[in-house]
Amino acid sequence: MSQALLLEGRPAADAIHRKTAERVKRLRERGIVPKIVFIRVGEDPASIVYVRMKERKAEELGIGSDTVVLSDTAPQEELLSLLKVLGKDPMVHGILIQAPLPSDMDAIQIVRALPPEKDVDGFHPINMGKLLLGDPSGFRPCTPAGIIELLSFYQVDTCGADVVILGRGNIVGKPLAALLMQKGPKANATVTVVHSSSRDIPEHTRRADIVVCALGKPAFLRGDMIKPGAVVVDVGVSRVIDPTNPRGYRLIGDVDVESVSQVAGKLTPNPGGVGPMTIAMLLANTVDAAERLTFNAS
Ligand SMILES: Nc1nc(=O)c2c([nH]1)NC[C@@H]1CN(c3ccc(C(=O)N[C@@H](CCC(=O)O)C(=O)O)cc3)C=[N+]21
DSSP, rough: OOOOOOOOHHHHHHHHHHHHHHHHHHHTTTTTOOOHHHHHHHEOOOHHHHHHHHHHHHHHTHHHHHHHEOOTTTTTHHHHHHHHHHOOTTTTOOOEEEEEOOTTTHHHHHHHHOOOOOOOOOOHHHHHHHHHHTTTSSSOHHHHHHHHHHHHHOOOOOOTTTEEOOOTTTEEEEHHHHHHHSSSSEEEEEOOOOOOOOSSSHHHHHTEEEEEOOOTTOOOOOOGGGOOEEEEEEEOOOOOOEESSSSSSEEEEEBBHHHHHHHHHHEEOOSSHHHHHHHHHHHHHHHHHHHHHHSSSO
C-alpha cells in the first residue's frame, strides 16, 4: 500500500517570504515602505480570518498594511470613492478588495476602479489581458501563481505534462490554464480545462499527469479517477460543521484524501498546501508593485 508524498505549502511559502523580506529590506534602505491596503466589506467570518492572516504576514515581512472595513449596507459609491483616493495615494502600492463582495455590488465595475499598477490580486482586466498575452509587466493572480511556484519548489516538471484543471473560474481555473500553457519554464504544459458541462470527467482526469482540483466540491476527486503516480493539487476548500473541532467547523478540500493518497504519487494537502502559497504570492506582488511604482515612475 503506497502513500502519496505530501507537497506541504509552508516550506515553499517560507522560501518566497524570505526573498520578499530581502526585497522589502532593500526598499526600506531607500526610504520606501511597501504598503498594501485591505478592503473588507461586511463581517463575513471567513473574510475576517483571511484578512487577519494577510495582515499578520505582511507585518512579519516589514510590509505596511491598513485594513478598511465598510458596512455591507454601504453604497457602492462609497467603495468606488475609497478606491479613487487609495489609487492616488503614493504611499499605497497594493490594494486588495476581499472577495466575496455583497451580491448587490458590481464586482466587475469595482475592479475596474483600481489602477492596474496597484491590483496585486491580478483581477483587473488589464492584468488579465497581460496574463493571456504573457506580458510579465502585469500581476499574476495569487492562487494560480502559488500553484506554479509550489510545483516548481517540489521539482514537479510541467513541461510537456498533461495537466487537467477541474474548474473554469476567473480566480483559479481560467488564469491557471493561461499560465500553464504559456511558453517557458514552469509552464509548457498541455492543458485541459474540465467543467460542469464536460461529458466524461473521469476520462479526462485518468490520463492526466497533474490534476488540479478547483471546484469547491468537498472530496470530489476520488482515487479511481486518477492515474497511478499522478500529481494532485487540491485547491478548493469547503467548511463542514464539526462539533468536535474547537472552531465548530473543519476545512475540507476537493480531494478525497483517503482514496487519492493510495493512488497519487504526490498530493498537496488542504489546508496547508495552496493557501499559504496564495498569501506568499500576494505579498510578493505587493513588493513588485512598490518596486515598479518607485523605479519605473515616469
Ligand atoms: N481579493 C481576494 N484575494 C484573495 O486572495 C482572496 C479573497 N479575495 N477572498 C478569499 C480567498 C481565500 N484566500 C485564502 C488565502 C489563504 C488561505 C490559507 O492560508 N489557508 C490556510 C488555512 C486557514 C484556516 O485555517 O482557515 C491553509 O490553507 O493552510 C486560505 C484562503 C484568499 N482569497
